[in-house]
Amino acid sequence: MKSAVLFSGGKDSTMALYNSINNGDDVKYLLSMVSKNSSSYMFHVPNINLTDLISKAVNIPLIKAETDGVKEDELKDLKAQFEILKDQGVEAIYTGALYSTYQKSRIEKLGEDVGLKIISPYWHVNQEEYMHEVVDAGFDVIICGVFAYGLGKEYLGRHIDNQCIEDLKKVNDKVPINLAFEGGEAETFVLDGPIFKKRIKILDADVDWHVDNGTYIIKDAILEDKD
Numbered sequence: 223m224k225s226a227v228l229f230s231g232g233k234d235s236t237m238a239l240y241n242s243i244n245n246g247d248d249v250k251y252l253l254s255m256v257s258k259n260s261s262s263y264m265f266h267v268p269n270i271n272l273t274d275l276i277s278k279a280v281n282i283p284l285i286k287a288e289t290d291g292v293k294e295d296e297l298k299d300l301k302a303q304f305e306i307l308k309d310q311g312v313e314a315i316y317t318g319a320l321y322s323t324y325q326k327s328r329i330e331k332l333g334e335d336v337g338l339k340i341i342s343p344y345w346h347v348n349q350e351e352y353m354h355e356v357v358d359a360g361f362d363v364i365i366c367g368v369f370a371y372g373l374g375k376e377y378l379g380r381h382i383d384n385q386c387i388e389d390l391k392k393v394n395d396k397v398p399i400n401l402a403f404e405g406g407e408a409e410t411f412v413l414d415g416p417i418f419k420k421r422i423k424i425l426d427a428d429v430d431w432h433v434d435n436g437t438y439i440i441k442d443a444i445l446e447d448k449d
Contacts, residue, residue, distance in 0.1 A: 225314040225341075226251040226307050228329070229284075231273045233356050233363045233382070234318025234344065234402075236412040239280070240359065241343040242316045243417055250312055252277055253303055254286045257296065268367045268409045268437045272422070279418045279445055297328055304336040314339040320347060320404040349401035353387050360416045366438040367409035372397040375431050378438040382410065411440070420445040 227239045229252035242249050254273040277284035285306070289299035304315065315333060319326040319342040326342055333340035344352060356363060363382040368374070372393040380386060390401055399407045414421035426442040 223313050224248045224250050224311050225316055226253055226285075226312045227316045228318070229254050229273055229276075230270060230318070231276050231412060232318070232410040233361065233412055234320060234404075234410075236276075236318075236361065236363075236415065237356060237359075238316040238318040238341075238343060239282075240361075240415070240417055242341075247314070249282055250310065251307060252280075252282050252284045253307065253315075254284060255296070255300060255303070256286055256288050258288065258290050269411045269440050272411070272440055272443060275422050275443060275445060276412065276418075279414075279420045279422060281419055297332060300329070301332045301336065304332055304338055308336050308338055312338065314341055317342045318344070320344055320349075320352070320402055321400065322404055347402070349404075350387065350391070352402050353382065353390075354384070357383055357387070360414075361412055362414040362421070363410050363412050364438065365408050366411045366440070367436070368407070369409075369435045370397075370399050370405070370407035371434065372399060373408060375429065375436060377408070378429050378431070378436055379427065409437075414448070418448070421448050422446075 225242050225247040227235060227242060229235045254270060256270050273284055287303050289296045315338050317329055330340045365377050365380050368377050393399060394401060422443050423446045424440055424443045428439045428441060430437050430439055
C-alpha cells in the first residue's frame, strides 16, 4: 500500500512511520504542517522546522505546508495537502494519535472526504508499555516542551530512557499525567532510531522557560553517520 505519514518529528509520528514501514507499506511522503500558532489545536509546534533533517535521515521525501493554526480553519489547509497526496497515488495516511479524539476524528473526517484511509496504529495503547516500546525499539527521543504541573525545567532536552519513564511514573503518582504525553503534557523530538540512515546531532539549543512551562529550541543541528 502506498502511504504517507502526518509527521511532526516527535515520537508518536515517528512510531507511526516505523509501524508503516514494518507493515511493508511503500511510504511515499512525510507531511509536516507548520503552524504559525504556537497554541495550535491540531499540530505539534516545537522544532517542527527540523523535520527536513529527519526526512533526509530516513530517506523519505517531505512535504511541508504552512497553516495559520486557527482552530478548525487549519483543517482546510490539511485537507488541501491530503488532496495533493491523493493525486500522487497515496492510499493511506498514518497518524501518531494516541488518545486525542479531537485530532483523530477530524483527520478521519478529512480522509473520508478525500478518499484516503486513516490509520492510527497506537490508538488507546497502554501508556507505560508504549513508552517502553519506543525505548526498546531503539529510538533516541528528547523532550522539547513541558506544559504540565510536575514537569520542571530539568526535563527539557532530557532523553527518554527507562529511568526517565520511572521518573515520569513518580510524577504521575503525585499529579496525574498521561505518561505518553497525549494530554499535551510534553512534546518530543526524535534524533535517531532503527529506521534512520543517519542520526541527528544537536550543535546548539536554547531553553525557553516561563514560570511553569517551557520549550527546548534546537537552533542548529546536523546529520552525522552512524557507527
